[in-house]
Amino acid sequence: DTEVTQTPKHLVMGMTNKKSLKCEQHMGHRAMYWYKQKAKKPPELMFVYSYEKLSINESVPSRFSPECPNSSLLNLHLHALQPEDSALYLCASSQDGQGDQPQHFGDGTRLSIL
């Protein structure tokens, strides 16, 4: 069982909908990440939170809005998405974000935009 839990596992939404993806970890990790992964491609970093503060935003469109309510939770709020946003969205965490720490990934939310 993965130690990073993501919900929902699947999400289908229209371009005008608002939805949220959720991620939870109870490993005491202080760095959390959102990635986007297209089929047969590597994960692409979207956001990094370190000690609940947004540290990196990789020029992600504003229709994606991250939130870190506490050290265990990470949300990704979605609004007015485009069909090209259909992908697997992965959450990950690491101990405190240092470059030689393993990142623990959840199994992702598969998002389809109609």
Add this chain to the structure above:
Amino acid sequence: QQQVKQSPQSLIVQKGGIPIINCAYENTAFDYFPWYQQFPGKGPALLIAIRPDVSEKKEGRFTISFNKSAKQFSLHIMDSQPGDSATYFCAASIRGDSWGKLQFGAGTQVVVTP
């Protein structure tokens, strides 16, 4: 611009064979090189990692070889099994990076036939 180049894109081996995946990098600031394994429908999971002061590291049937002067590293899967069929991503990061930003290779889909 991909900072870590991975090859081949895919490979098929028979059970017991030794699939070899190669990666190359240009940025000499990279000093941590993890490999992630991803099964269909799952998130990536750390398989094994190496630092540039070591030329080889083994964990079970998985071996990383590292050539610092050539800026190349590779993954060997000894005595491969059908359960090793997955996509493998090499990656590179900088240990001193406060946010653990990973540069992924493009991925290699490995199929081990019975």
